Amino acid sequence: MYILVFSRSSKNSKSLKLPPGPPSYPLIGSILQLCPTKLHQALSKLSKTYGPIMTVKIGTITTVVISSPILTKQALHKHDQALASRFVPDSVQALSHDKASLVFLPDSTKWKAFRKLCATKIFSPQQLHSSQALRQKKLKDLLDFVHENCQKGRVIDIGEIAFTTVLNSISNTLFSIDLASYSSGISQKFRNVITCILEEASKPNIADYYPILRRLDPQGARRRMKKYYKTLLDVFDCIVEERLKRGDSLKESDVLDSFIDILRSENSEFTRQDMLHLFLDLFTAGIDTTAATIEWVMAELLCNPDKLTIIRRELQQVLCKERELEDSDISKLNYLQAVVKETLRLHPTAPVLIHKSVAEVDICGFRVPIDAQVLVNLWTMGRDSSIWTDPNSFLPERFLDNEGGVRGEDFGFIPFGSGRRMCPGIVLANRVVHTMLASLLFHFDWKLADGSKAKDMDMTEKFGITLHKIKPLMAIPIKEQRMCN
Numbered sequence: 462m463y464i465l466v467f468s469r470s471s472k473n474s475k476s477l478k479l480p481p482g483p484p485s486y487p488l489i490g491s492i493l494q495l496c497p498t499k500l501h502q503a504l505s506k507l508s509k510t511y512g513p514i515m516t517v518k519i520g521t522i523t524t525v526v527i528s529s530p531i532l533t534k535q536a537l538h539k540h541d542q543a544l545a546s547r548f549v550p551d552s553v554q555a556l557s558h559d560k561a562s563l564v565f566l567p568d569s570t571k572w573k574a575f576r577k578l579c580a581t582k583i584f585s586p587q588q589l590h591s592s593q594a595l596r597q598k599k600l601k602d603l604l605d606f607v608h609e610n611c612q613k614g615r616v617i618d619i620g621e622i623a624f625t626t627v628l629n630s631i632s633n634t635l636f637s638i639d640l641a642s643y644s645s646g647i648s649q650k651f652r653n654v655i656t657c658i659l660e661e662a663s664k665p666n667i668a669d670y671y672p673i674l675r676r677l678d679p680q681g682a683r684r685r686m687k688k689y690y691k692t693l694l695d696v697f698d699c700i701v702e703e704r705l706k707r708g709d710s711l712k713e714s715d716v717l718d719s720f721i722d723i724l725r726s727e728n729s730e731f732t733r734q735d736m737l738h739l740f741l742d743l744f745t746a747g748i749d750t751t752a753a754t755i756e757w758v759m760a761e762l763l764c765n766p767d768k769l770t771i772i773r774r775e776l777q778q779v780l781c782k783e784r785e786l787e788d789s790d791i792s793k794l795n796y797l798q799a800v801v802k803e804t805l806r807l808h809p810t811a812p813v814l815i816h817k818s819v820a821e822v823d824i825c826g827f828r829v830p831i832d833a834q835v836l837v838n839l840w841t842m843g844r845d846s847s848i849w850t851d852p853n854s855f856l857p858e859r860f861l862d863n864e865g866g867v868r869g870e871d872f873g874f875i876p877f878g879s880g881r882r883m884c885p886g887i888v889l890a891n892r893v894v895h896t897m898l899a900s901l902l903f904h905f906d907w908k909l910a911d912g913s914k915a916k917d918m919d920m921t922e923k924f925g926i927t928l929h930k931i932k933p934l935m936a937i938p939i940k941e942q943r944m945c946n
Protein backbone atom coordinates (compact mmCIF):
# COMPACT_ATOMS: atom_id res chain seq x y z
CA MET A 462 0.00 0.00 0.00
CA TYR A 463 2.83 2.36 0.87
CA ILE A 464 4.42 1.92 -2.59
CA LEU A 465 1.09 2.61 -4.32
CA VAL A 466 0.67 5.89 -2.47
CA PHE A 467 4.25 6.77 -3.27
CA SER A 468 4.21 6.14 -7.04
CA ARG A 469 0.78 7.57 -7.77
CA SER A 470 1.71 10.88 -6.16
CA SER A 471 5.10 11.32 -7.73
CA LYS A 472 3.52 11.40 -11.21
CA ASN A 473 1.57 14.55 -10.27
CA SER A 474 4.56 16.54 -9.14
CA LYS A 475 3.24 19.78 -10.74
CA SER A 476 0.14 19.92 -8.56
CA LEU A 477 1.57 18.76 -5.31
CA LYS A 478 -0.88 17.99 -2.54
CA LEU A 479 -0.42 17.80 1.18
CA PRO A 480 -0.02 14.21 2.34
CA PRO A 481 -3.33 12.54 3.28
CA GLY A 482 -4.45 12.49 6.89
CA PRO A 483 -7.29 12.13 9.36
CA PRO A 484 -10.21 14.57 9.26
CA SER A 485 -9.38 17.95 10.66
CA TYR A 486 -11.95 20.13 12.41
CA PRO A 487 -11.95 23.92 12.65
CA LEU A 488 -9.82 25.20 15.53
CA ILE A 489 -8.98 21.79 17.01
CA GLY A 490 -7.65 20.04 13.90
CA SER A 491 -7.19 16.30 14.59
CA ILE A 492 -6.36 16.77 18.26
CA LEU A 493 -9.06 14.37 19.51
CA GLN A 494 -7.31 11.42 17.88
CA LEU A 495 -4.00 12.10 19.62
CA CYS A 496 -3.51 10.87 23.16
CA PRO A 497 -0.55 12.87 24.57
CA THR A 498 0.80 10.03 26.77
CA LYS A 499 0.77 7.60 23.83
CA LEU A 500 1.37 10.01 20.96
CA HIS A 501 3.96 7.73 19.26
CA GLN A 502 1.45 4.87 19.21
CA ALA A 503 -1.49 7.09 18.19
CA LEU A 504 0.54 8.39 15.21
CA SER A 505 1.62 4.86 14.40
CA LYS A 506 -2.01 3.71 14.31
CA LEU A 507 -3.03 6.62 12.08
CA SER A 508 -0.17 5.91 9.67
CA LYS A 509 -1.57 2.40 9.15
CA THR A 510 -4.65 4.09 7.63
CA TYR A 511 -3.13 7.15 5.93
CA GLY A 512 0.31 5.87 4.93
CA PRO A 513 3.96 6.54 5.78
CA ILE A 514 3.63 10.27 5.12
CA MET A 515 0.53 11.93 6.48
CA THR A 516 -0.73 15.33 7.54
CA VAL A 517 -2.13 15.76 11.01
CA LYS A 518 -3.48 19.15 12.02
CA ILE A 519 -2.69 19.88 15.66
CA GLY A 520 -4.76 22.97 16.44
CA THR A 521 -3.61 25.42 13.77
CA ILE A 522 -0.26 23.70 13.17
CA THR A 523 0.22 21.62 10.05
CA THR A 524 2.21 18.57 11.08
CA VAL A 525 3.70 16.12 8.57
CA VAL A 526 4.45 12.72 10.06
CA ILE A 527 6.94 10.41 8.38
CA SER A 528 7.27 6.75 9.27
CA SER A 529 9.17 4.85 6.57
CA PRO A 530 12.91 4.55 5.91
CA ILE A 531 12.70 5.79 2.27
CA LEU A 532 10.78 8.92 3.23
CA THR A 533 13.03 9.51 6.25
CA LYS A 534 16.04 9.42 3.96
CA GLN A 535 14.37 12.02 1.71
CA ALA A 536 13.59 14.25 4.70
CA LEU A 537 16.88 13.99 6.59
CA HIS A 538 19.31 13.78 3.67
CA LYS A 539 17.85 15.14 0.44
CA HIS A 540 15.97 17.96 2.22
CA ASP A 541 18.26 18.13 5.23
CA GLN A 542 18.78 21.89 5.01
CA ALA A 543 15.11 22.82 4.52
CA LEU A 544 14.01 20.57 7.39
CA ALA A 545 16.85 21.12 9.84
CA SER A 546 15.07 23.67 12.00
CA ARG A 547 12.99 22.95 15.05
CA PHE A 548 9.47 23.69 16.08
CA VAL A 549 9.96 25.93 19.16
CA PRO A 550 7.32 25.45 21.88
CA ASP A 551 6.28 28.62 23.68
CA SER A 552 7.51 27.27 27.02
CA VAL A 553 11.18 27.05 25.90
CA GLN A 554 11.18 30.75 25.14
CA ALA A 555 11.43 31.34 28.90
CA LEU A 556 14.56 33.35 29.77
CA SER A 557 15.10 33.58 25.97
CA HIS A 558 16.53 30.07 26.06
CA ASP A 559 15.54 29.47 22.44
CA LYS A 560 17.86 32.34 21.34
CA ALA A 561 20.97 30.63 22.75
CA SER A 562 20.01 26.97 22.50
CA LEU A 563 21.85 24.30 20.54
CA VAL A 564 18.63 22.26 20.58
CA PHE A 565 16.21 24.99 19.47
CA LEU A 566 18.18 27.45 17.32
CA PRO A 567 17.40 27.13 13.61
CA ASP A 568 20.15 26.01 11.23
CA SER A 569 22.18 29.26 11.55
CA THR A 570 25.69 30.61 12.11
CA LYS A 571 25.26 30.53 15.88
CA TRP A 572 23.90 26.96 15.87
CA LYS A 573 26.81 25.82 13.67
CA ALA A 574 29.27 27.47 16.07
CA PHE A 575 27.69 25.57 19.00
CA ARG A 576 27.88 22.27 17.08
CA LYS A 577 31.55 22.92 16.26
CA LEU A 578 32.33 23.80 19.87
CA CYS A 579 30.73 20.52 21.01
CA ALA A 580 32.54 18.45 18.38
CA THR A 581 35.98 19.93 19.09
CA LYS A 582 35.94 20.76 22.82
CA ILE A 583 33.61 18.17 24.37
CA PHE A 584 33.08 15.06 22.26
CA SER A 585 36.42 14.78 20.44
CA PRO A 586 38.24 11.44 21.02
CA GLN A 587 41.12 13.24 22.81
CA GLN A 588 38.82 15.12 25.17
CA LEU A 589 36.77 12.02 25.97
CA HIS A 590 39.94 10.03 26.51
CA SER A 591 41.28 12.58 28.96
CA SER A 592 38.07 12.47 31.05
CA GLN A 593 37.85 8.66 31.00
CA ALA A 594 39.44 8.19 34.45
CA LEU A 595 36.82 10.46 36.04
CA ARG A 596 33.99 8.41 34.51
CA GLN A 597 35.69 5.19 35.67
CA LYS A 598 35.63 6.58 39.20
CA LYS A 599 31.85 7.11 38.83
CA LEU A 600 31.45 3.45 37.84
CA LYS A 601 33.36 2.46 40.95
CA ASP A 602 31.04 4.63 43.10
CA LEU A 603 28.08 2.93 41.44
CA LEU A 604 29.44 -0.56 42.14
CA ASP A 605 30.15 0.36 45.78
CA PHE A 606 26.57 1.55 46.16
CA VAL A 607 25.12 -1.58 44.53
CA HIS A 608 27.43 -3.78 46.62
CA GLU A 609 26.23 -2.15 49.84
CA ASN A 610 22.59 -2.69 48.83
CA CYS A 611 23.35 -6.24 47.76
CA GLN A 612 24.75 -7.07 51.19
CA LYS A 613 21.64 -5.67 52.82
CA GLY A 614 19.37 -7.47 50.35
CA ARG A 615 17.82 -4.15 49.30
CA VAL A 616 15.79 -3.50 46.18
CA ILE A 617 17.27 -0.97 43.73
CA ASP A 618 15.41 1.49 41.50
CA ILE A 619 17.46 1.04 38.31
CA GLY A 620 16.28 4.28 36.67
CA GLU A 621 17.31 6.22 39.76
CA ILE A 622 20.86 4.84 40.02
CA ALA A 623 21.26 5.20 36.25
CA PHE A 624 20.22 8.86 36.51
CA THR A 625 22.71 9.64 39.32
CA THR A 626 25.56 7.85 37.56
CA VAL A 627 24.89 9.51 34.20
CA LEU A 628 24.48 12.92 35.86
CA ASN A 629 27.86 12.59 37.56
CA SER A 630 29.50 11.10 34.45
CA ILE A 631 28.41 14.10 32.38
CA SER A 632 29.23 16.66 35.11
CA ASN A 633 32.70 15.12 35.42
CA THR A 634 33.17 15.09 31.65
CA LEU A 635 32.39 18.82 31.57
CA PHE A 636 33.46 20.24 34.94
CA SER A 637 35.47 17.50 36.71
CA ILE A 638 33.04 17.53 39.64
CA ASP A 639 30.16 15.43 41.02
CA LEU A 640 26.79 17.10 41.15
CA ALA A 641 25.01 14.43 43.19
CA SER A 642 25.43 11.32 45.29
CA TYR A 643 23.27 8.21 45.69
CA SER A 644 22.02 9.13 49.14
CA SER A 645 21.97 12.94 49.28
CA GLY A 646 18.63 13.61 47.59
CA ILE A 647 20.31 16.21 45.32
CA SER A 648 20.15 13.74 42.46
CA GLN A 649 16.38 13.48 42.97
CA LYS A 650 16.13 17.28 42.83
CA PHE A 651 18.04 17.35 39.51
CA ARG A 652 15.88 14.54 38.22
CA ASN A 653 12.70 16.41 39.15
CA VAL A 654 13.85 19.62 37.45
CA ILE A 655 15.00 17.85 34.27
CA THR A 656 11.80 15.79 34.15
CA CYS A 657 9.73 18.96 34.59
CA ILE A 658 11.65 20.70 31.77
CA LEU A 659 11.12 17.79 29.37
CA GLU A 660 7.47 17.41 30.32
CA GLU A 661 6.76 21.11 30.02
CA ALA A 662 8.39 21.22 26.57
CA SER A 663 6.31 18.32 25.27
CA LYS A 664 3.00 18.87 27.10
CA PRO A 665 0.10 20.10 24.94
CA ASN A 666 0.01 23.88 25.35
CA ILE A 667 -2.82 25.85 23.82
CA ALA A 668 -0.40 28.76 23.21
CA ASP A 669 1.51 26.58 20.71
CA TYR A 670 -1.57 25.71 18.69
CA TYR A 671 -3.04 29.23 18.68
CA PRO A 672 -0.01 31.57 18.52
CA ILE A 673 -2.27 34.57 19.10
CA LEU A 674 -2.47 33.41 22.75
CA ARG A 675 1.29 33.23 23.24
CA ARG A 676 1.66 36.56 25.00
CA LEU A 677 -0.87 35.51 27.62
CA ASP A 678 0.85 32.23 28.57
CA PRO A 679 -2.66 30.87 29.38
CA GLN A 680 -1.50 27.58 30.96
CA GLY A 681 1.44 29.12 32.80
CA ALA A 682 3.93 26.86 30.94
CA ARG A 683 6.45 29.61 30.24
CA ARG A 684 6.26 30.85 33.83
CA ARG A 685 6.98 27.36 35.24
CA MET A 686 9.73 26.75 32.71
CA LYS A 687 11.45 30.00 33.75
CA LYS A 688 11.70 28.63 37.31
CA TYR A 689 13.14 25.27 36.17
CA TYR A 690 15.65 26.85 33.78
CA LYS A 691 16.76 29.30 36.45
CA THR A 692 17.44 26.49 38.92
CA LEU A 693 19.86 24.80 36.52
CA LEU A 694 21.38 28.00 35.11
CA ASP A 695 22.15 29.17 38.66
CA VAL A 696 24.00 25.91 39.40
CA PHE A 697 26.10 26.25 36.23
CA ASP A 698 26.75 29.94 36.91
CA CYS A 699 28.14 29.10 40.38
CA ILE A 700 30.41 26.46 38.86
CA VAL A 701 31.72 28.92 36.25
CA GLU A 702 32.16 31.66 38.86
CA GLU A 703 34.17 29.41 41.17
CA ARG A 704 36.43 28.34 38.34
CA LEU A 705 37.00 31.93 37.25
CA LYS A 706 38.16 32.78 40.78
CA ARG A 707 40.76 30.01 40.78
CA GLY A 708 44.30 30.80 39.77
CA ASP A 709 45.77 29.35 36.57
CA SER A 710 47.94 27.02 38.68
CA LEU A 711 44.77 25.08 39.63
CA LYS A 712 43.69 24.46 36.06
CA GLU A 713 41.88 21.15 35.42
CA SER A 714 42.41 21.26 31.64
CA ASP A 715 38.86 20.06 31.25
CA VAL A 716 35.97 21.25 29.07
CA LEU A 717 35.14 24.12 31.44
CA ASP A 718 38.73 25.39 31.37
CA SER A 719 38.77 25.37 27.59
CA PHE A 720 35.44 27.24 27.55
CA ILE A 721 36.82 29.83 29.95
CA ASP A 722 39.84 30.29 27.70
CA ILE A 723 37.42 30.95 24.83
CA LEU A 724 35.45 33.47 26.90
CA ARG A 725 38.65 35.31 27.80
CA SER A 726 39.91 35.42 24.24
CA GLU A 727 39.41 38.59 22.23
CA ASN A 728 36.59 38.53 19.69
CA SER A 729 35.09 35.41 21.23
CA GLU A 730 31.86 34.54 19.44
CA PHE A 731 30.42 33.16 22.72
CA THR A 732 29.24 34.93 25.85
CA ARG A 733 29.04 33.53 29.37
CA GLN A 734 25.25 33.29 28.93
CA ASP A 735 25.76 31.22 25.75
CA MET A 736 27.90 28.76 27.68
CA LEU A 737 25.35 28.47 30.51
CA HIS A 738 22.53 27.80 28.05
CA LEU A 739 24.68 25.21 26.27
CA PHE A 740 25.25 23.36 29.57
CA LEU A 741 21.49 23.51 30.16
CA ASP A 742 20.91 21.83 26.80
CA LEU A 743 23.57 19.18 27.30
CA PHE A 744 22.12 18.22 30.68
CA THR A 745 18.48 18.19 29.56
CA ALA A 746 19.17 16.41 26.25
CA GLY A 747 21.83 14.02 27.55
CA ILE A 748 21.02 12.71 31.02
CA ASP A 749 17.43 11.53 30.82
CA THR A 750 17.87 9.84 27.40
CA THR A 751 20.99 7.99 28.49
CA ALA A 752 19.57 6.91 31.88
CA ALA A 753 16.27 5.78 30.29
CA THR A 754 18.21 3.69 27.74
CA ILE A 755 20.04 1.92 30.58
CA GLU A 756 16.77 1.23 32.41
CA TRP A 757 15.13 -0.17 29.24
CA VAL A 758 18.10 -2.47 28.56
CA MET A 759 18.03 -3.83 32.12
CA ALA A 760 14.24 -4.29 31.86
CA GLU A 761 14.52 -6.23 28.59
CA LEU A 762 17.28 -8.43 30.03
CA LEU A 763 15.28 -9.23 33.15
CA CYS A 764 12.31 -10.03 30.90
CA ASN A 765 14.53 -12.31 28.78
CA PRO A 766 16.70 -14.31 31.23
CA ASP A 767 18.24 -16.41 28.42
CA LYS A 768 19.72 -13.21 26.89
CA LEU A 769 20.92 -12.10 30.34
CA THR A 770 22.83 -15.37 30.63
CA ILE A 771 24.47 -14.88 27.20
CA ILE A 772 25.55 -11.36 28.02
CA ARG A 773 27.00 -12.32 31.40
CA ARG A 774 28.95 -15.14 29.75
CA GLU A 775 30.37 -12.70 27.19
CA LEU A 776 31.39 -10.28 29.95
CA GLN A 777 33.11 -13.09 31.87
CA GLN A 778 35.05 -14.09 28.77
CA VAL A 779 36.17 -10.58 27.81
CA LEU A 780 36.62 -8.67 31.09
CA CYS A 781 38.79 -9.26 34.11
CA LYS A 782 38.03 -8.23 37.68
CA GLU A 783 41.59 -7.17 38.38
CA ARG A 784 41.57 -4.51 35.70
CA GLU A 785 39.38 -1.45 35.38
CA LEU A 786 36.86 -1.43 32.56
CA GLU A 787 37.96 0.88 29.75
CA ASP A 788 35.97 2.55 26.98
CA SER A 789 38.05 0.56 24.48
CA ASP A 790 36.65 -2.72 25.90
CA ILE A 791 33.24 -1.88 24.39
CA SER A 792 34.38 -2.89 20.90
CA LYS A 793 35.02 -6.45 22.19
CA LEU A 794 31.52 -6.77 23.68
CA ASN A 795 29.55 -7.63 20.54
CA TYR A 796 26.56 -9.15 22.28
CA LEU A 797 26.21 -6.21 24.67
CA GLN A 798 26.28 -3.82 21.70
CA ALA A 799 23.59 -5.89 19.97
CA VAL A 800 21.45 -5.83 23.13
CA VAL A 801 21.67 -2.03 23.35
CA LYS A 802 20.74 -1.65 19.67
CA GLU A 803 17.83 -4.07 19.98
CA THR A 804 16.56 -2.15 23.01
CA LEU A 805 16.79 1.16 21.13
CA ARG A 806 14.90 -0.40 18.22
CA LEU A 807 12.00 -1.43 20.46
CA HIS A 808 12.12 1.55 22.83
CA PRO A 809 13.84 4.47 21.05
CA THR A 810 14.40 6.82 23.98
CA ALA A 811 13.83 9.79 21.68
CA PRO A 812 10.82 8.18 19.96
CA VAL A 813 9.89 10.99 17.56
CA LEU A 814 12.29 13.43 15.86
CA ILE A 815 10.87 16.95 15.91
CA HIS A 816 11.87 19.21 13.01
CA LYS A 817 10.38 22.17 11.13
CA SER A 818 10.41 23.19 7.47
CA VAL A 819 11.90 26.58 6.57
CA ALA A 820 11.09 26.11 2.87
CA GLU A 821 8.43 24.21 0.96
CA VAL A 822 9.72 20.79 -0.13
CA ASP A 823 8.49 17.88 -2.20
CA ILE A 824 8.82 14.53 -0.47
CA CYS A 825 8.08 11.74 -2.87
CA GLY A 826 5.37 13.76 -4.61
CA PHE A 827 3.80 15.29 -1.52
CA ARG A 828 4.03 18.92 -0.52
CA VAL A 829 5.50 19.77 2.85
CA PRO A 830 4.59 23.44 3.29
CA ILE A 831 6.86 26.06 4.82
CA ASP A 832 6.62 26.31 8.64
CA ALA A 833 5.18 22.82 9.01
CA GLN A 834 6.16 20.73 11.99
CA VAL A 835 7.84 17.59 10.64
CA LEU A 836 7.86 14.51 12.85
CA VAL A 837 9.83 11.34 12.09
CA ASN A 838 8.32 8.47 14.04
CA LEU A 839 11.28 6.24 14.97
CA TRP A 840 9.06 4.09 17.17
CA THR A 841 6.86 3.04 14.23
CA MET A 842 9.85 2.17 12.05
CA GLY A 843 11.40 0.10 14.85
CA ARG A 844 8.31 -2.11 14.93
CA ASP A 845 7.53 -2.27 11.20
CA SER A 846 7.19 -5.88 10.05
CA SER A 847 8.22 -4.91 6.50
CA ILE A 848 11.63 -3.89 7.90
CA TRP A 849 12.19 -6.34 10.79
CA THR A 850 11.42 -10.02 11.15
CA ASP A 851 9.30 -10.73 14.23
CA PRO A 852 9.41 -7.00 15.13
CA ASN A 853 7.85 -7.18 18.60
CA SER A 854 10.30 -9.79 19.93
CA PHE A 855 13.53 -8.95 21.71
CA LEU A 856 16.13 -10.62 19.46
CA PRO A 857 19.58 -8.97 19.82
CA GLU A 858 21.00 -11.63 17.49
CA ARG A 859 19.54 -9.73 14.51
CA PHE A 860 22.15 -7.02 15.06
CA LEU A 861 25.02 -9.52 15.15
CA ASP A 862 24.13 -10.13 11.49
CA ASN A 863 24.16 -6.35 11.03
CA GLU A 864 20.48 -5.98 10.22
CA GLY A 865 20.92 -2.22 10.86
CA GLY A 866 23.64 0.29 11.76
CA VAL A 867 23.36 2.84 14.57
CA ARG A 868 24.80 5.66 12.46
CA GLY A 869 21.87 5.53 10.14
CA GLU A 870 23.03 3.97 6.88
CA ASP A 871 19.76 2.10 7.23
CA PHE A 872 17.10 4.71 7.88
CA GLY A 873 14.79 2.24 9.58
CA PHE A 874 17.04 2.43 12.63
CA ILE A 875 18.35 5.87 13.61
CA PRO A 876 17.92 6.17 17.40
CA PHE A 877 20.32 9.16 17.43
CA GLY A 878 18.75 10.84 14.39
CA SER A 879 20.60 11.51 11.15
CA GLY A 880 21.80 14.47 9.11
CA ARG A 881 22.59 17.94 10.47
CA ARG A 882 20.56 17.60 13.64
CA MET A 883 21.93 14.19 14.57
CA CYS A 884 22.71 13.82 18.27
CA PRO A 885 26.11 15.46 18.95
CA GLY A 886 26.51 13.41 22.16
CA ILE A 887 26.32 9.97 20.52
CA VAL A 888 29.94 9.01 21.31
CA LEU A 889 29.67 9.93 24.98
CA ALA A 890 26.22 8.32 25.24
CA ASN A 891 27.53 5.05 23.82
CA ARG A 892 30.49 5.01 26.19
CA VAL A 893 28.37 5.73 29.26
CA VAL A 894 25.57 3.30 28.35
CA HIS A 895 27.87 0.37 27.53
CA THR A 896 30.35 0.78 30.38
CA MET A 897 27.61 1.21 32.97
CA LEU A 898 25.69 -1.85 31.77
CA ALA A 899 28.90 -3.90 31.55
CA SER A 900 29.76 -2.95 35.16
CA LEU A 901 26.31 -3.77 36.54
CA LEU A 902 26.08 -7.09 34.68
CA PHE A 903 29.67 -8.27 35.13
CA HIS A 904 29.76 -7.82 38.90
CA PHE A 905 26.19 -8.83 39.75
CA ASP A 906 23.43 -11.13 38.71
CA TRP A 907 19.97 -9.56 38.93
CA LYS A 908 16.48 -10.65 39.78
CA LEU A 909 13.14 -8.85 39.82
CA ALA A 910 11.89 -7.45 43.13
CA ASP A 911 8.95 -8.95 45.06
CA GLY A 912 9.36 -12.34 43.38
CA SER A 913 7.82 -10.91 40.17
CA LYS A 914 8.03 -13.18 37.13
CA ALA A 915 9.70 -12.04 33.91
CA LYS A 916 6.57 -12.78 31.90
CA ASP A 917 4.47 -10.53 34.18
CA MET A 918 6.71 -7.50 33.84
CA ASP A 919 4.85 -4.34 32.83
CA MET A 920 6.72 -2.86 29.85
CA THR A 921 4.18 -0.09 29.18
CA GLU A 922 5.78 3.03 27.71
CA LYS A 923 5.01 6.65 28.53
CA PHE A 924 5.50 9.07 25.64
CA GLY A 925 7.49 12.25 26.09
CA ILE A 926 10.59 13.84 24.53
CA THR A 927 12.14 10.83 26.29
CA LEU A 928 10.31 7.49 26.23
CA HIS A 929 10.04 6.13 29.78
CA LYS A 930 8.90 2.93 31.38
CA ILE A 931 5.66 3.79 33.18
CA LYS A 932 6.54 1.53 36.12
CA PRO A 933 10.10 2.01 37.41
CA LEU A 934 12.26 -1.10 37.17
CA MET A 935 12.92 -2.42 40.69
CA ALA A 936 15.58 -5.16 40.87
CA ILE A 937 17.73 -6.98 43.41
CA PRO A 938 21.48 -7.42 42.83
CA ILE A 939 22.98 -10.83 43.60
CA LYS A 940 26.68 -11.14 44.29
CA GLU A 941 28.61 -13.95 42.67
CA GLN A 942 32.11 -15.25 43.34
CA ARG A 943 33.93 -15.59 40.06
CA MET A 944 37.49 -16.28 39.00
CA CYS A 945 39.40 -13.87 36.80
CA ASN A 946 40.18 -15.31 33.33
Ligand code: HEM
Nearest residue numbers: 563564746747750751754811814876877878882884886890
Ligand atom coordinates in the same frame (compact mmCIF):
# COMPACT_ATOMS: atom_id res chain seq x y z
C1 HEM B 1 21.22 7.04 24.57
C2 HEM B 1 21.29 8.34 24.71
C3 HEM B 1 20.86 9.35 23.67
C4 HEM B 1 19.95 9.23 22.65
C5 HEM B 1 19.11 8.01 22.28
C6 HEM B 1 19.91 10.50 21.96
C7 HEM B 1 19.13 10.76 20.84
C8 HEM B 1 19.03 12.00 20.24
C9 HEM B 1 18.16 12.31 19.14
C10 HEM B 1 17.25 11.32 18.43
C11 HEM B 1 18.31 13.62 18.85
C12 HEM B 1 17.55 14.43 17.81
C13 HEM B 1 18.08 14.22 16.41
C14 HEM B 1 17.21 14.93 15.37
O1 HEM B 1 16.43 15.81 15.70
O2 HEM B 1 17.31 14.57 14.19
C15 HEM B 1 19.28 14.16 19.77
C16 HEM B 1 19.69 15.48 19.79
C17 HEM B 1 20.55 16.00 20.72
N1 HEM B 1 21.25 15.30 21.68
FE1 HEM B 1 21.12 13.32 22.05
N2 HEM B 1 20.78 11.36 22.57
C18 HEM B 1 21.39 10.70 23.61
C19 HEM B 1 22.38 11.19 24.45
C20 HEM B 1 22.89 12.47 24.40
C21 HEM B 1 23.97 12.98 25.22
C22 HEM B 1 24.77 12.14 26.22
C23 HEM B 1 24.10 14.31 24.93
C24 HEM B 1 25.07 15.32 25.50
C25 HEM B 1 25.66 15.23 26.66
C26 HEM B 1 23.12 14.64 23.92
C27 HEM B 1 22.92 15.90 23.41
C28 HEM B 1 22.03 16.19 22.38
C29 HEM B 1 21.80 17.54 21.87
C30 HEM B 1 22.46 18.83 22.40
C31 HEM B 1 20.89 17.42 20.81
C32 HEM B 1 20.34 18.55 19.94
C33 HEM B 1 21.24 18.72 18.73
C34 HEM B 1 20.76 19.77 17.73
O3 HEM B 1 19.57 20.09 17.73
O4 HEM B 1 21.59 20.26 16.95
N3 HEM B 1 22.41 13.50 23.63
N4 HEM B 1 19.71 13.16 20.61
